[in-house]
Amino acid sequence: MTATIADVAARSGVSTATVSRILSGSAPARPETRDRVIAAARELGYQPSGVARALKRRETRTLGLVVTDVTNPFYPQVVRAAEVAAHERGYGLILANGEDDPARELAHLDLLVERRVDGIVVASSAMTRHHAARLREIAVPVVLVNDPITGSGLPAITADHRLGTRLATSHLVALGHRRIGHIGAPDAHVASSQRRRGVVDGMRGIGTPVMVQGDGGVAGGAAAAAELLRAGVTGIVAYNDLTAIGALRGLGEAGARVPEDVSLIGFDDIPMAAWTDPPLTTVRQDTAALGRWAVERVLRALAGDREADRVLLVPELVIRGSTGPRS
Amino acid sequence: MTATIADVAARSGVSTATVSRILSGSAPARPETRDRVIAAARELGYQPSGVARALKRRETRTLGLVVTDVTNPFYPQVVRAAEVAAHERGYGLILANGEDDPARELAHLDLLVERRVDGIVVASSAMTRHHAARLREIAVPVVLVNDPITGSGLPAITADHRLGTRLATSHLVALGHRRIGHIGAPDAHVASSQRRRGVVDGMRGIGTPVMVQGDGGVAGGAAAAAELLRAGVTGIVAYNDLTAIGALRGLGEAGARVPEDVSLIGFDDIPMAAWTDPPLTTVRQDTAALGRWAVERVLRALAGDREADRVLLVPELVIRGSTGPRS
């Protein structure tokens, strides 16, 4: 078995209390004993048990991160930023993957609570939508990422989706486009209604956008783009980059060139967006900031700040090759 | 504070032992007491402390997963499969993101050991390369994913990289290509030498491949492809899909059409590969199997199986639109 503090104490001829103090530096000690203890600890390869410490201190120094689906290219950046931020402060991160299944997410939540994580970051719309009440009664701090529910009573950070698609639409309008379409996502997606509204905002005084529905992924984007083409649009704002990449294909197969015949804008700025052909004009949201802020907010909550503040991140239009003047 | 087992015991007028037995179903109880205890537990919103249980049982039911970089599109699938497999068996997963930094990974390892995870899955070449010794002395089971080190003495699962690029190369040869190039990755990458060798294997008796170096990512692929074009190749085997996607761009910018002028093959079959233009012919490795097997292997080790077995996954050539007959 692994060495315990008692082993170290025995080996160095002091009490466990002294070992604890010396190893944690929580109290001064005579240099001589210090050295003996440290030597003994090293010789035994002693590593304090986080479990025992957690029981005593009543904190695990571990956070939970609930994510809808790591496989969606939007999330890894959030996860990474969260992990880095947590690790910087000495916290571990338990990852809970929702698989887009609300029941499963609830089970995960129980798992996290039972594991006594010190706080939870939820980056899952399904979660906040179906289990808002449950989230609010959790004993530890919960922070939401990309939460559409304004009245959740929990701290949250979100990109301004509506502003984002408005920016995108205005860009299209500025390029001379007048018939503009939007490929939306199912309502299950966090931001679908906000992003839809932004397109309407952007066309105010100009006309009404043609609304079609995708599936939030590549396949849906391809089908929807063909539909928009038949409707005669010259500009498309897609729900996200995945949808836009699908649209790129759908357009290509229908014989339309981008951007000569149709201009196309995505959302998120996933890494791939810069590498499509043509490179995708898109609305960037700072995913790293999302993850980092959420973790830091949890930590602040742990330090006593129990406010339910919400931060709205300003998205940025990244103009690349998929948009151009109406021909 | 959260309710403890003592609270439940007091409220239902039994001992903590009885509560423990009933809630865990580890021993029969009179239906009447059963009901009282369960009711009390529910009323108090009691959730057993995993920390206390872990201390007593000497198992945390938590696994560690060390990953080089979640942001690399190859990993999320592994992570997801691992998480799902773990969760199915009631295990949680602590994610440790290496950020491609060996020192950082070592720190992560300590964190995991201190947290007393029951086992560790390492999906990081940097890790196995620099810290093989440290890994071997860890008290809990360690399983390697995509490990290049045959002599590590630890169970491991890896795709047969060499076979994969051989398959790819043979496909090119079968299509009539004779001048074939390979865009390799820096040696820091797990599989670079294996994949390089596979290309040589595939050209045995035909010639020698032109070897150039990428960076394992999109940018490097673009530059390297241009180089290969100048060398007059008509077929390219890329280290991975990211590299191939870069090559696609590099080729396009240099005025070469794929597959009419140059055939191109990737590796991994990341989700994006199906959606490039043209869709990428690639070598698929079953990333989900990698993650799932690793977790299951750790669990088996926990059940007593301490063998250092290695499994080699057979990759599969997925023929899409980026390869065609030499024109």
Place this chain on the structure above:
DNA sequence: TTGAAAGCGCTAACAT
């Protein structure tokens, strides 16, 4: 500066 001892919340003998 150091030690003795209690206790964090649970489970598992061992009793009854």
Place this chain on the structure above:
DNA sequence: ATGTTAGCGCTTTCAA
């Protein structure tokens, strides 16, 4: 079928 008790490995009073 249920209760008593010890103890998992730490930290932290309280004493000395």
